[in-house]
Amino acid sequence: MTTEQTSGGDPKRSIELLWGLQDSRPKRGPKPRFTVAGIARVAIEIADAEGLAALSMRRVADKLGVTAMSLYTYVPGKAELIDVMLDTVIGETLVEEDPAAEEGWRARLARIARQSRDLYLRHPWLLQVVTTVRPVLGPNMIAKYDRDLRAVDGLGLTDIEMDLVVTLVSDYVHGAVRTAVEQRQVERDTGKTDEQWWQEWAPLLEKVFDADRHPTAARVGAAAGAAYNAAAAPDRAFEFGLQRILDGIEHLIARA
Amino acid sequence: MTTEQTSGGDPKRSIELLWGLQDSRPKRGPKPRFTVAGIARVAIEIADAEGLAALSMRRVADKLGVTAMSLYTYVPGKAELIDVMLDTVIGETLVEEDPAAEEGWRARLARIARQSRDLYLRHPWLLQVVTTVRPVLGPNMIAKYDRDLRAVDGLGLTDIEMDLVVTLVSDYVHGAVRTAVEQRQVERDTGKTDEQWWQEWAPLLEKVFDADRHPTAARVGAAAGAAYNAAAAPDRAFEFGLQRILDGIEHLIARA
DNA sequence: GGAAACTCTCTACAGCGTAAGCTATACTCG
DNA sequence: CGAGTATAGCTTACGCTGTAGAGAGTTTCC
Structure with a gap:
């Protein structure tokens, strides 16, 4: 249905772009009309509004009033552009309230988890991008x-345990947020709520599903379906899982 | 770099395909040369070997000795084919040892988690596919x-808690397995081990990374890098996180 | 012997990322 | 100031994608 893109450009070029190296500000030729950051911003708008599938070099270029190929003077390719998009949106969480302000590691980790989750919800295409080749270490x-x-420093954990705990939380967030993103996408694409969607396919499923087997x-499916009437389900599942994980860390x- | 595909075909057609409805075995025209299952098997081979990016209708058709368009007599489109691929590979775990054979819920959940993880490692494209629009409820x-x-029945949990626990584990597995898959992909694509990769980019990073900031x-990055020499790192992180989660569930x- | 149902092919279209080669611009240097 | 040169952006082109549409060839039913 949709065609998606992963990141994973040439690491060297990506790192140079992300850290603004070789910004040896050219003096000769025509003035550049854009910046890499500006191009990334436009690309992010497209991906936010219509998904990664709708992001193409031509779309970005159109929106900037130039041809597709002229983007290649700023960016070596689409993959590297996505690397920049990624580091750019990660920067958003850095200007939100600092988790360090929270009292206690539990509250700090919870805030981190929820901030990450919000980031994924604002930029659903992150789910497809992060899934890839290896961290492109941008500044953000x-x-x-x-x-x-x-958030977990000074609690008596070893450095390695600290790394593992942080990885655990972010891995969980990534996995759990998918459900919420999917639900919103269904609603946006079909114009139907999750609930309506299930009701629509229920007859077909009943014909096919063998409860005896x-x-x-x-039993559980019915109970779960009845309990949270779909809309809030992903939120509750996320909070449930987060509390279990924090208990385990505790x-x-x-x-x- | 790579072009990826998500699932998300027409739910009705997908469900019919998956459950073999409307298999009203046509009597009129020429004998079908293939089956949906057979086509899916070939598609899975391609995706396993070369990634979702390499999976195209033409590739599948070529491998079967027909033109791309002839696949459309079996399958309404690529998205629905991927739905079938998904349910097919999920079936693989069902023929492995039943987690119910384990004594104790901890061992059962751990086995489920590891079986899922192995499934993702065998079929890395699952990471991009499952990330999508809503469950296509196939039989498997x-x-x-x-x-x-x-695995968690009869432990005193409510039905809803059972659902949440299962969701928690599978969300975590999905999130955590990405790291391992990425690492293997880097090694396959570049021919370099994770360790070599880091060594290669270390100089550039050092120039750019401000340790004082x-x-x-x-500190932790250095400790983590030194401790697990990369190769086994994702495995250890996976087991660490799994144990924390099981502790939380306990x-x-x-x-x- | 039609007619109907079916598989499969060929052609075509709009879209993709991007390689190659060109022109127009704006600077540096003699 | 004029020449040289580096750069921005353009046009064209290639091979790839999913799949719509029309038609050819095959099998079975009435």
């Missing part, structure tokens, strides 16, 4: 890593 | 849901 990504680590799924810290 | 997906739930990241069950 490193700053976020540092910030995340500070899968009694547990039948158990670790208590031992340390 | 439902059977797996049932199996997962049985991010002391925690500098805390919940103890209360129930």
Whole structure:
């Protein structure tokens, strides 16, 4: 249905772009009309509004009033552009309230998790981008890593445990947020709420689903469907999982 | 760099395909040379070997000795084909050892998590596919849901908590397995180990990374880099996170 | 012997990322 | 000031994508 793009450009070029190296500000030829950051901003707007599938070099160029090829004077290729988009939006969380302001590591980790989740919800295309080749270490990504680590510093954990805890939380957020993003996307694409969607396919499913073969799924599925009437379900699942994980981390810290 | 595909075909057609409805075995015209399952198998081979980016209708058709358009007599489109691929590979875990054979819910959940993880590693394209529009409820997906739930049945959890626990584990697996998949992909694509890759970019990073601004990241990053020499890192992170999550669930069950 | 149902092919279209080569611009230097 | 040169942006082109539409060839039913 949709065609998606992953990141993963030439690491060297990406790193140079992200850190503004070789910005040897050319003096000869015509004035550049754009900047890499500006191009990335436009690209992010497109991806936010219509998904990664709708992001093409031509679309970005059109929006800037130039041809597709002229973007290649600023950016070596689409993959590197996505690398820049990624580091750019990660920067958004850095200007929000600092988790360090929270009292206690639990509140700090929870805030980090929720900030990440909000970021994914604002930029759903991140789910497809981060899924890829290896971290492109932009300045914002490193700053976020540092910030995340500070939330669990000085608790008696080893450095390695700190790294593992931060990884655990961000892995969970990534996995869990998918559900919420999907739900919103269904609603946007079909104009129907999650609930309506299920009701529509229920007859077909009932014809096909054998409750005797899968009694547990039948029972729990029905209970789950009835309990949270879909709209708030992903939020509740996210908070539930987050609390379990924090409990698990607490158990670790208590031992340390 | 790579072009990826998400699932998300017409739900009705997908469900019909997956459950073999409307298999009203046509009697009139020429004998069909293929089956949907056979086409999906070939498509899975391509995606396994070369990634979702390399999966195109023409590639699949070529491998079967027909033109691209002839696939459309079996399958309404690429999206629905991917739906079938998805349910097909989920079926693989169902023939492995039943987690129910394990003593204790901890061992059962751990086995489920590791089986899922292995599935993702065998079929890395799953990471891009599952990330999408809403569950296409094929027979194998439902059977797996049932199996997962049985691992935590009868422990005093409510039905809804059972659903949430299963969701938590599978969300985490999805999030955590990305790292391992990425690492393998880097090694496959570049022919370099993760370690070599880092060594290669270390000089550039050092020039750009300000340790004074991010002391925690500098300290922990160095410790983490030194401790697990990359190759086994994702495995260890996965097991670490899994144990924390199981601890958190244990805390919940103890209360129930 | 039609007619209907079916598989499969060919052609075509709009879109993609980007390589190659060109022109127009704006600076540096003699 | 004029020449030289580096740069921005343009045009064209290639091979790839998913799939719509029309038609050819095959099998079975009435």
